[in-house]
Amino acid sequence: MRFPLSIVLVGLLGPGCVGPSGDGAVPAGGGVVPAGGDVGPAGGDAAPSEGAAVEAPSESDGAASPADGVDAPQAGGPSLEELGAFLDAWHEAASRADADVYLGSIADDGVFLGTDPSERWDKAAFSAYVLPYFEAGRGWTYLPSNRHAAMEGELAWFDETLENQKYGQLRGTGVARWRGGAWELLQYDLHFTIPNEAGGAVVLLLERLASGESD
DSSP: OOOOHHHHHHHHHOTTSSSTTSTTOOSSSSOOBOTTSOOSTTSSOOEEOOOOOOOOOOGGGTOOOGGGTOOOOOTTSOOHHHHHHHHHHHHHHHHTTOHHHHHHTEEEEEEEEOSSTTOEEEHHHHHHHHHHHHHTTEEOBOEEEEEEEEEETTEEEEEEEEEETTTEEEEEEEEEEEETTEEEEEEEEEEEOOOGGGHHHHHHHHHHHHTTOOO
C-alpha cells in the first residue's frame, strides 16, 4: 500500500509549498527539478531552464508499446507507441519551458493534480500557474522511466516513474484521449510515494502539523 501524494507533500514539505499561492510551486508532481535549479509544483524557486534533455523511457524500462501484447492499431489510429512519444515530448517541453507544447498537450477539459491537497487545477487554472514561470524562461525537468500503459478505443491510461534531482523518485499517472489524430491529456496526477515502513512516521508528522507543532 502506498500513501497518496497529499500525505507525502504535506508531511514532508508542509502546506503551501506547491500551487499558485505557494512560494516556488512546482508543476503538480512534487519535486520536479528544472534545468539549473529546483522548480515545479513540488516546491523550490523556479530556475531558468537550460533545455535539459529528458531521458526517453526505453523498452527495457518498461515503456509501453504495441509489442507489449497489444494488437497493432490500423494505420492512422491511436497506438501506445505514439502515446509514449507524446508523453516524452510533453515532459521535454516542460524542461525547455515551451508553453505552446506543454499546455497545448492538455485537453480543454483536462485536469492536473499536484502534490498538495489544494492542487486540483483545470486547464485554465493550471495555465495561469505555469505561464509566469515559462514566460520567464523557467521550466522543470522530470525524467520518465518504467512506464506502463493500456488502451481501449480512443482512451489510454498509464503510470510512470519520474526522477527528480532534488526530491528523488516520484510517480505520475494519467489518462489520455485520442482526438483529431493526436493524443491529449485528460488528467495527470503527479505525486510522491512513501515506503510502507515510513508510513507510521509520516502519519505522526501529519498529526503534529495538524496540532500546530512546528518541531
